[in-house]
Amino acid sequence: MRHNVVLSNGARRAWQVVQGAVFLVGVVIVAALLFAPTTGLFLLWDVLIPVAPLLLVVAPGVWRNVCPLGTFSVLPSQFNLSRRLHVSRAWQSRLLAIAVALLLIIVPLRHPLLDRYGVVTGIVLIVVALAAVGLGSVFDLKSAWCSGLCPVYPVELLYGSRPVVPVPNIQCRVCTACVAPCRDSRPGITPPDAARTGSGRTASELLVGGFPGLVLGWYLVELEPGWTLPRQVLQSYALPLAGLAATLAVYLVLRRILPQSRAFLVRAFAAAAIVIYYWFKLPVVLGMTGDGTHALIMLNGTLPAWSVWSMRLVMSLLLIYLLLARTVRAGWSPRPQAAPVVTTPAS
Secondary structure (H helix, E strand, O other): OOOOEOOOHHHHHHHHHHHHHHHHHHHHHHHHHHHOHHHHHHHHHHHHHHHHHHHHHHOHHHHHHHOHHHHHHHHHHHOOOOOOEOOOHHHHHHHHHHHHHHHHHHHHHHHHHHOOOHHHHHHHHHHHHHHHHHHHHHEOOOOOHHHHHOOOHHHHHHHOOOOOOOOOOOOOOOEOOOOOOOOOOOOOOOHHHHOOOHHHHHHHHHHHHHHHHHHHHHHHOOOOOOOOHHHHHHHHHHHHHHHHHHHHHHHHHHHHHOHHHHHHHHHHHHHHHHHHHHHHHHHHHOOOOOOOOOOOOOOEOOEOOOHHHHHHHHHHHHHHHHHHHOOOOOOOOOOEOEOOOOOOOOO
């Protein structure tokens, strides 16, 4: 897609207000993690994170526009404080591989550390923010962070292949072709499309095939209070990585049997991963399972116990429809105007 889109001043200001508000929310969450850890952990893991996967399916461009770390990372380019170096295709592939590795490290680490200790999580987010702005100070726009090293980026690619609602690209005022293919404007982009060769290709196939098992394994982890931290860490990684290996093996077999169905298999395994996530998470968010400490709304006692199964079924069918049954016609965001080409007069 190569539509050139120019936002009106009013539309741009409206998006900037939303950006600023979400950025402020991010600052509040980090501050809460450091100084009111219980509140910070609730805001991060029980408010923000449960909403994010569904948003990535429906309107990944919205998240790309308002992500606080994304906003932070492109500030140097937008204020002409970045060296705006080019990231080669080889390094685009390597950065995707590193992002997948970071994702696989961070997700299991939630159980023994990040879900329990707000100060630790807050410090990790501050380090990540510094890395984002540091990369943005050297490399062009989204190339090194938003479409590179960010550990959420592989999940954006996995869940966002068929957006329901494209939105204007507020982060990129002009298109500098910072990455190819453009992650934001190419319709139907998936992890294997973002890196066709090298380590990024291997990592993308690992993510696609292994993510359903990783998510299922994560939910099956149970830690005993008396265990030492090393044992808790070992248990937290064992089941998710075992699940990853199991579903990856199934994916690779299906890839061999159905070589012409790669795109469908990618979406099917993405659908499986997010269905598993909400199968476990939705009842917790609605306060219908668990002790209620992670609930956004308490429906336990208000609705009959069997209704949780109907909610799970409806959510699962909706996600399967969104990822598998719809045709894709647009990317996350239309491409903005191309940056003017500066030529040097002949001497």
